[in-house]
Amino acid sequence: MKFGGTSIQGRRGxxxxxxxxxxxxxxxxxxxxxxAGTTDALLEGAEAAVAGRPGLDQAAAAVxxxxxxxxxxxxxxxxxxxxxxxxxxxISRYRAYGALxxxxxxxxxxxxxxxxxxxxxLAAAILAASLRGMGVSATAVDAARLLVTEGHPWxxxxxxxxxxxxxxxxxxxxxxxxxxxxxxGFRAGTAAGQVTTLGRGGSDHTATVLGAxxxxxxxxxxxxxxxxxxxxxxxxxxxxxxxxxxYAEAIExxxxxxxxxxxxxxxxAASAAIxxxxxxxxxxxxxxxxxxxxxxxxxxxxxxxQMEQACLLTMTxxxxxxxxxxxxxxxxxxxxxxITTLMVTQSSAExxxxxxxxxxxxxxxxxxxxxxxxLLAVDIKDxxxxxxxxxxxxxxxxxxxxxxxxxxGEHGINVVAISQGSSELAVAAVVKRQDxxxxxxxxxxxxxxxxxx
Numbered sequence: 494m495k496f497g498g499t500s501i502q503g504r505r506g507x508x509x510x511x512x513x514x515x516x517x518x519x520x521x522x523x524x525x526x527x528x529a530g531t532t533d534a535l536l537e538g539a540e541a542a543v544a545g546r547p548g549l550d551q552a553a554a555a556v557x558x559x560x561x562x563x564x565x566x567x568x569x570x571x572x573x574x575x576x577x578x579x580x581x582x583x584i585s586r587y588r589a590y591g592a593l594x595x596x597x598x599x600x601x602x603x604x605x606x607x608x609x610x611x612x613x614x615l616a617a618a619i620l621a622a623s624l625r626g627m628g629v630s631a632t633a634v635d636a637a638r639l640l641v642t643e644g645h646p647w648x649x650x651x652x653x654x655x656x657x658x659x660x661x662x663x664x665x666x667x668x669x670x671x672x673x674x675x676x677x678g679f680r681a682g683t684a685a686g687q688v689t690t691l692g693r694g695g696s697d698h699t700a701t702v703l704g705a706x707x708x709x710x711x712x713x714x715x716x717x718x719x720x721x722x723x724x725x726x727x728x729x730x731x732x733x734x735x736x737x738x739x740y741a742e743a744i745e746x747x748x749x750x751x752x753x754x755x756x757x758x759x760x761x762a763a764s765a766a767i768x769x770x771x772x773x774x775x776x777x778x779x780x781x782x783x784x785x786x787x788x789x790x791x792x793x794x795x796x797x798x799q800m801e802q803a804c805l806l807t808m809t810x811x812x813x814x815x816x817x818x819x820x821x822x823x824x825x826x827x828x829x830x831x832i833t834t835l836m837v838t839q840s841s842a843e844x845x846x847x848x849x850x851x852x853x854x855x856x857x858x859x860x861x862x863x864x865x866x867x868l869l870a871v872d873i874k875d876x877x878x879x880x881x882x883x884x885x886x887x888x889x890x891x892x893x894x895x896x897x898x899x900x901x902g903e904h905g906i907n908v909v910a911i912s913q914g915s916s917e918l919a920v921a922a923v924v925k926r927q928d929x930x931x932x933x934x935x936x937x938x939x940x941x942x943x944x945x946x
Contacts, residue, residue, distance in 0.1 A: 525696070526613060531556055549588065575622070587611050608709075610679050643804065650787035676703065697754055728933045746796060753771055796883050818867045890917075894911070909925070
């Protein structure tokens with residue numbers, strides 16, 4: 494069971510999560526994010542230290558005060574004394590990173606990861622203490638001891654075999670003894686013992702990797718919504734809950750903007766054929782959405798999603814360079830810079846490649862393209878959104894794209910670019926950002942997603 498930062502916020506949040514866990518039965522493992530706002534505060538303080546500005550001590554004091562207040566409201570005297578001492582040690586270690594952060598070395602970047610993930614240590618400790626106060630045997634476990642990773646800072650990839658050996662070796666004895674492990678999300682470690690992180694939303698990934706290596710019956714992601722909906726309810730009032738979606742549909746939806754589940758979290762569960770259940774912390778009795786292997790039903794499109802803040806880069810090859818050379822250069826540069834490509838189209842006749850990326854990655858994308866030799870020009874449209882229809886039953890079904898673009902055309906919405914993946918799971922369209930709400934609503938109506946299905 495994984496709980497996000499908003500779920501575990503404040504005394505009531507911790508009590509609510511502890512109540513859910515206490516009724517979960519034997520064999521339950523918890524994964525917790527930092528309390529809402531904690532990671533941002535710690536990261537801002539650490540980045541201030543990197544830049545040589547004040548701010549780290551203020552961040553440390555604010556985080557300490559917030560967690561101490563929650564602990565004082567929640568814990569009995571013995572547990573409070575123990576947690577207070579641990580809180581002091583974690584905050585002292587965070588402050589000590591200040592001396593290491595003033596630089597651009599890889600060690601400094603790793604220190605930044607360790608400093609910013611201290612909130613997970615505190616959340617796990619206070620939740621475990623709360624459970625013990627309820628008579629549940631529980632202990633906090635640092636995922637840096639369980640997950641071995643490699644790769645880029647802020648986006649490390651767990652090594653499944655090595656992580657499995659460590660996780661089983663530490664967690665299974667606790668479970669056999671009737672102890673509930675409360676594991677930190679987001680944090681991991683290298684083979685050399687350095688703290689790494691799995692990136693924002695990485696607690697979902699921690700939960701599914703642990704679920705896979707422990708052969709869990711199910712993986713439950715507790716959040717603040719009832720599950721996966723047919724559309725963003727902020728844009729479509731009649732959006733409805735999908736009781737079940739396939740692994741592939743969940744990946745597509747999360748990749749293109751649905752925030753219920755991190756897309757990288759799905760493959761570990763899918764490879765082990767373990768269902769993922771999305772549940773609402775505020776309404777634990779509701780069924781939620783189950784993500785598992787499923788045979789496509791009679792419906793074609795299952796949901797509409799959107800990446801509201803996107804950019805479209807239209808790149809033209811230098812004379813004589815050819816499209817293949819340009820593509821190789823562009824995608825190699827984007828891979829090195831970890832730029833997310835939302836969709837790709839090309840024109841062989843015009844020697845042009847169009848790539849949609851998240852708007853927040855535009856500066857990094859520009860920098861990545863600076864050394865390009867085969868790139869003549871880049872045209873940037875920075876006020877666009879990507880709208881996507883998703884459904885595993887769309888495979889081999891004629892007319893989906895036609896119905897999609899017909900619906901957009903009827904509402905006067907201009908399509909700037911289109912793309913369909915080879916899996917036929919999704920069809921994407923780039924529209925002006927001002928039209929994104931109308932586009933999502935038009936597609937939701939066009940494919941009858943407000944009705945049962």
